[in-house]
Amino acid sequence: MLTAGMLTASSTPVLAQQPGSVITVATIGEPPTLDPVGVTADLVSIITQHVFETLFTFDAEWKPVPLLASALPQVSADGKSYTIPLRSGVTFHDGSAMTADDVVASLERWTKLSPRGKSAAAMIEGIAAKDGTSVVITLKEPYAPLIALLAMNNGAAVVVPKAVIDGANPLKALTGTGPYKLLEHKPDQYIRLVRHDGYASPPGAASGYGGKREAKIGEVRFVPVPNAATRVSGVLAGQYQFADSLPAEMQSRFKTTPNVKPVIVKPFGFPLMIMNTKTGVLANPKLRAAILQAVTPGDMMLAGFGDPAFIANEGSIYGPGTVYYDAASAKAYTQQDPKKAADAAKAAGYKGEPIRIMTSTQYDFLYKMSLVAQAQLQAAGFTVDLQVLDWATLLQRRGDEKAWDSFFTYHTFVPEPSLITVLNPSYPGWWDSPAKREALAAFNREQDPAARKQKWVTLQSLFYSEVPTIKVGDFYNLAAATDKLKGYTPTPWPFFWNAELAN
Known part of the structure; x- marks a missing residue:
């Protein structure tokens, strides 16, 4: 389902993990928020999926797979009870361990603030921790979309520490479990995400958004560039290593620039x-x-x-x-x-x-x-x-x-x-x-x-x-990337874990 040209994985020795490597990504503008729960804007999802994670995500075939959960839910015979086992050893960016109480508090916040969570809330009887290692969601009636809603990365059911949740208010801190953490945000200038050295990756081979996640690039910098022509000029000049959401007619400009390749998602x-x-x-x-x-x-x-x-x-x-x-x-x-x-x-x-x-x-x-x-x-x-x-x-x-x-x-x-x-x-x-x-x-x-x-x-x-x-x-969708970007997986919401920059 996810196809694109010319960007493939490589095992060349020069691609060893580079702690100081930086990728600059030109986006369509400044995101309205960095809290992914309350909005369904793709721009917010693209950035925040590096910082926050959900219980489930989608693989390359768009099937739900575990992310912070350790397995898909055990569903009762009547379809009204979902028992979700949690992965052990997951830590937040502040060093604290993820617990079932954190998950319960995060899901309850999602049902109050997220457009997607609100739609699920009408079907949810209760959310509770079980034995400290799993969470049980009890439904009023069978609800087939539940796992997909929990896996979606906008209006997302992200898990954060219970301590940073302040009711229906914004988070006290943008603390997640993702492979990158927020270092600095200067509105209308840039957002800097740096590797989370304590990151605990889900097991299995990388597939779509699922499987292994490794922050090989030291810093991902998102720069708002509202003008599409400027995004194209910047990536051609080497100012940006990736430029998203480009006009289709600009693809021809990449044909004469060997160090920049088009990325097409279809x-x-x-x-x-x-x-x-x-x-x-x-x-x-x-x-x-x-x-x-x-x-x-x-x-x-x-x-x-x-x-x-x-x-x-x-x-x-x-x-x-x-x-x-x-x-x-x-x-x-x-x-x-x-x-x-x-x-x-x-x-x-x-x-x-x-x-x-x-x-x-x-x-x-x-x-x-x-x-x-x-x-x-x-x-x-x-x-x-x-x-x-x-x-x-x-x-x-x-x-x-x-x-x-x-x-x-x-x-x-x-x-x-x-x-x-x-x-x-x-x-x-x-x-x-x-x-x-x-x-x-x-x-x-x-x-x-x-x-x-x-x-x-x-x-x-x-x-x-x-x-x-x-x-x-x-x-x-048309995007463009430097030919030094290796291991990038073309997806609707571009992500940069598992990718690396050639020297």
């Missing part, structure tokens, strides 16, 4: 035009349906990426070849008609109110898509107020239900549909109709894979009839 994700179903003009589902008729996703995808090799005009939330692919319930994706959209908007009672759309140039492809959407909506008779914000401001403002009507973002591929943020009623957009609530509950209760597929079709049908969000298509 599948990667899907752009979304999320609508406010709770407040404002788009709380009317008929008007949201008119918006879907007015915009052409294929035009937005081509404008956003330029190169057709990086995109697929696919309406099914899960594409061909995946378990949950279903074309029939996504037919509305290709049924655009500006005239019918204008008529539908008028019938829905639209009187020219501004549609406030938030976007950001820090994700160049999202900005270009928003320009196309603006033009197509205006052509169908809508009034559009396009608001161009920095990404951190957009993330902050989207939590205010009165501040916007729509915003552009993207979702990274996830193996479990319940991990898709727009299904969570607490995620901005707040999709929570009675029909959707019932369909999602039925899907989450179902344990049989074939039956889950059919219940997912019901959910996707609601996605296109109630139109809480427009899926724009599928895209593949």
Whole structure:
């Protein structure tokens, strides 16, 4: 599932662990927080996954595997009790040993603060330590997505010392168990992570995010570089050893620079035009349906990426070849008609109110898509107020239900549909109709894979009839790295343990 070119492991002697080695990573901007629990922003996940860890993670085939747990849970026959054994010898960055009490406190915090944790909380009867070596999660009813939710690295159920948890407030200290620890953070300048010498790696061969983790590079430095062209120029000049989220059309610049290689992740994700179903003009589902008729996703995808090799005009939330692919319930994706959209908007009672759309140039492809959407909506008779914000401001403002009507973002591929943020009623957009609530509950209760597929079709049908969000298509991510970076594993959320820099 995770593919990319030209970056492979090496056993060359010059790649021995280098305590003083530093990799500088150019990211799309300044993260809004370094506490990964309360937000689902990928930028936060990319950085904080080096510092904090969860009980489980995903391997190269997107299967859940143990991380801080020593094995997958023992699940009771009725599906309501999950007993999770914990690894011994795990220490936090402050030198203290991880205990079952730390895990319980961390999971309870997750259920209160995380959008993902809140969705699980409704199903959780209790969380308790057992014999000091395991944790038991008791459910009110069977809940199939639980392990995947515990493994996800954004809105993450990270384990921290109980002593640094201050109720619903921010952590008293950013103390985790990961292979790197926070050394210094200068907002809008850099975040410096250094090797945690007391790190206890999970056993087994490295696979995806699972298995062995070794901090071979002494320091990972994340630098916010909002302008995509600047990220490209910097990696070509050797200022950065890795640059993330680059415009597809810039791949050609790497062909004449032998010391920089493209990194392509496929599948990667899907752009979304999320609508406010709770407040404002788009709380009317008929008007949201008119918006879907007015915009052409294929035009937005081509404008956003330029190169057709990086995109697929696919309406099914899960594409061909995946378990949950279903074309029939996504037919509305290709049924655009500006005239019918204008008529539908008028019938829905639209009187020219501004549609406030938030976007950001820090994700160049999202900005270009928003320009196309603006033009197509205006052509169908809508009034559009396009608001161009920095990404951190957009993330902050989207939590205010009165501040916007729509915003552009993207979702990274996830193996479990319940991990898709727009299904969570607490995620901005707040999709929570009675029909959707019932369909999602039925899907989450179902344990049989074939039956889950059919219940997912019901959910996707609601996605296109109630139109809480427009899926724009599928895209593949382009990054770039120095050819001195060896052992790097291309993934949707890039990580740098197990990688090393050649002398």
